Amino acid sequence: MPPGYDVNWIVVIILPIMGALLIGALFVVSKFIAPKRFSKVKDEPYECGIPPEPFRWSQIRIRYYIFAILFIIFDIEAVFLFPWAIIYLKSGSMIFYEMLIFIGILFFGIIYSWRKGVLQWK
Amino acid sequence: MSWQNLVFYVLGAVGLIIFLSLTVMVLTWIERKFLARIQQRMGPMRVGPHGLLQPIADVIKLISKEDILPSWADKPIYWIAPLAIFVPAIAIWVTIPFSETLVLQNLDLGLFYIAAISVLSVLGLVMAGWGSANKYSMLGGLRAVGQLISYEIPFIMAILGVAMLSQSLSLIDIINDQSKIANIIVQPIGFLIFLAAGLAELGRTPFDIHHAESEVVGGPFVEYSGAHWAIIQLAEYVNTFAIAALIAVMFLGGWSWPSMPFSGIPHHLLSVIWFLIKIYAVILLIFWIRGTYPRLRIDQLMSFGWKVLVPVSFINIVFTGFVRFYNLHWSILTVLSLITIGSIFYLIYKTPQQSRGENSIRIVPSKEAASRPPENYGDVNVR
Numbered sequence: 416m417p418p419g420y421d422v423n424w425i426v427v428i429i430l431p432i433m434g435a436l437l438i439g440a441l442f443v444v445s446k447f448i449a450p451k452r453f454s455k456v457k458d459e460p461y462e463c464g465i466p467p468e469p470f471r472w473s474q475i476r477i478r479y480y481i482f483a484i485l486f487i488i489f490d491i492e493a494v495f496l497f498p499w500a501i502i503y504l505k506s507g508s509m510i511f512y513e514m515l516i517f518i519g520i521l522f523f524g525i526i527y528s529w530r531k532g533v534l535q536w537k
Numbered sequence: 538m539s540w541q542n543l544v545f546y547v548l549g550a551v552g553l554i555i556f557l558s559l560t561v562m563v564l565t566w567i568e569r570k571f572l573a574r575i576q577q578r579m580g581p582m583r584v585g586p587h588g589l590l591q592p593i594a595d596v597i598k599l600i601s602k603e604d605i606l607p608s609w610a611d612k613p614i615y616w617i618a619p620l621a622i623f624v625p626a627i628a629i630w631v632t633i634p635f636s637e638t639l640v641l642q643n644l645d646l647g648l649f650y651i652a653a654i655s656v657l658s659v660l661g662l663v664m665a666g667w668g669s670a671n672k673y674s675m676l677g678g679l680r681a682v683g684q685l686i687s688y689e690i691p692f693i694m695a696i697l698g699v700a701m702l703s704q705s706l707s708l709i710d711i712i713n714d715q716s717k718i719a720n721i722i723v724q725p726i727g728f729l730i731f732l733a734a735g736l737a738e739l740g741r742t743p744f745d746i747h748h749a750e751s752e753v754v755g756g757p758f759v760e761y762s763g764a765h766w767a768i769i770q771l772a773e774y775v776n777t778f779a780i781a782a783l784i785a786v787m788f789l790g791g792w793s794w795p796s797m798p799f800s801g802i803p804h805h806l807l808s809v810i811w812f813l814i815k816i817y818a819v820i821l822l823i824f825w826i827r828g829t830y831p832r833l834r835i836d837q838l839m840s841f842g843w844k845v846l847v848p849v850s851f852i853n854i855v856f857t858g859f860v861r862f863y864n865l866h867w868s869i870l871t872v873l874s875l876i877t878i879g880s881i882f883y884l885i886y887k888t889p890q891q892s893r894g895e896n897s898i899r900i901v902p903s904k905e906a907a908s909r910p911p912e913n914y915g916d917v918n919v920r
Contacts (some may be wrong), residue, residue: 426546426642427631427650433550434627435620438768445600445764458608460671461759467609473672479683482839486686489847493693496854497649500701504861511862515855522851525843534843 481533485524492521549641553630561774562592567817568824575828599767607669607760615668619761619768622661626772628654629779634709636792636808647708648696651783655692655738658772659685662747665757665769677756680835681740681747687842688737688744694850695731698724699787701857712791719790723867726853726874728788730846735780737838739773742827746835781819789815845881852877 460467499514528534566581566589573580581588606615632647634640644650659681666678700706702723703714721728737744748756758769785791792808799807833841853874860870 423642423644425543426550427628427644429543429546430550430553430631430641431624431628433547434554434624437551437554438620438623441600441768442764445604448601449603449763451603455608457605460607460609460669461754462672463754472667472670473675475675475679477679479686479839482683482843483686485843486689489690490693493652493690493697496697497700497706500697501704501706503701503858504704508862511858515858518851518855522848525848525851529844534840 481528485528485533488524489521492517546641553641554627557627557630557775557778558771560778561771562596564774564778564820565592565595565770567820568827571821571824572828575825596767600764602763604763604765605760607671609670610760611668611670613668614664615760616765618661618665618668618757619765619772620661621664622658623768623772623775625654625657625661626775626779630775632708633779633782633786634712634791635812636805637709638805639809640709643707643709645707648700648706648711648787652693652696655776655779656685656689658776661772662757665761669757669760671759673753673755673759674757677747677749677753677759680753680756683835683839684737684740684744684747687839688734688846691730691842691846691850692734692738694847694854695727695734696787698727698850698853698857701854701861708786708791712786712793715790716793716796718867719788719794721788721790723870724788724853724857724874725871726849726877727857728784729878730850730853731784731788733846735784736823736826737842739776739780739823741777741823743830743833744838745832746838749832777820777823778816781816781823784819785812785815789819791815845885849877849881 495517496514499510503511503514569591570580570588581591584590584594606612629651631641632644632650634643662681663678666674666676666681669675699711699720702720703711705711705714733744736742740747746752748758753759758766761769792812797804797807797811856870856873856877859865860867860873
């Protein structure tokens, strides 16, 4: 483990914890100050004034699930690109062109899915 | 690690959170005033001179309001969702520097860390949407996910382009690397991509479809009130400030461009001020966009993300790679970027309206209305 490694990352944990604690304190303060009156009509889900439907979670068709698959592919590819972006100047033309081929394949993937009509809402 | 370090970090974290909360109060006032001026209104005027105390009044009001729990809601998820939105928003700020020494912890993986953390707040939006058991909230949460999966790729690619230019992921290194020339001049295309993707990530106009007031009446936040709503709003403004700071760091050269002729303490003070001026300039740009542009539809937004921004960000990376690898002059990259931007605008302009989106609605005037002579309303002709 390189020196200073634990110091580097411990603050990444401290800051969110402190944030959560302060926000929790705010919630507690608000709980003591704020009024609380129960009312059947007030606690109904808001639907612009009309009485809500008798079921809780409505079914919604997620139309973009193919986009989500594409997103996973490209997101993983970003993880490969980050280390390359830092070292490609020092490591010779072989590595540079290999990564360009990789990007080219991905670019071809975008064009292919475009031609196949994936990037279109139906 | 010693306990002094721990105390220092805890104090620094508390100080940072207090600073961000105060900044958010200032930002809400600026946004209301600025939007009001754009729309030829006065904005808040009653509380304090020019409404300066309005944010404080808002905070007191929001804390003393009732936190309503809808009777159908999924209780634990509903209560935790604001925290899940707020914690990633604050966690980004670990590594954003205000000057060379004024930073909580400069991480070597800074940009990668930011790209990873900033995504997490969408989880909170989905939790809020699900927990509320409201149809509008559910739609809003799912829209937020759709927005994220379209804009995360260009967001990361724009960051990657900057990392390739300065050969580092640490934010301080990136700023120091721009002391001669800022990245916005070298890589204007990356700036535009990052601005668009950042706005989409924030859910600000023109990409505010997940809480579009006129369609899903506030999206995931419909049911929230009181302190929980205040926290969601706080997180949103902290995120806005973070994106503006990132633009200032990555493209405007932070405090180091143009360089200042001082050294020692005056240099530090001036660099903080200079950096804050750049951040606020970007924030005013974001508010200006909010006051000017209409909202995109979700299918338009997704096709813009996937058909324009993703290919352009690939082109950006390839150009940057070639220019850096063969050690060409930076102005070549500028020219290539500008040519790309120009050709993209030309292609969008040339693409017929019909093929841009299949679901477009067109309002065709009836024959009777078309044949009527235009009525004269002063200088505007209305048919």
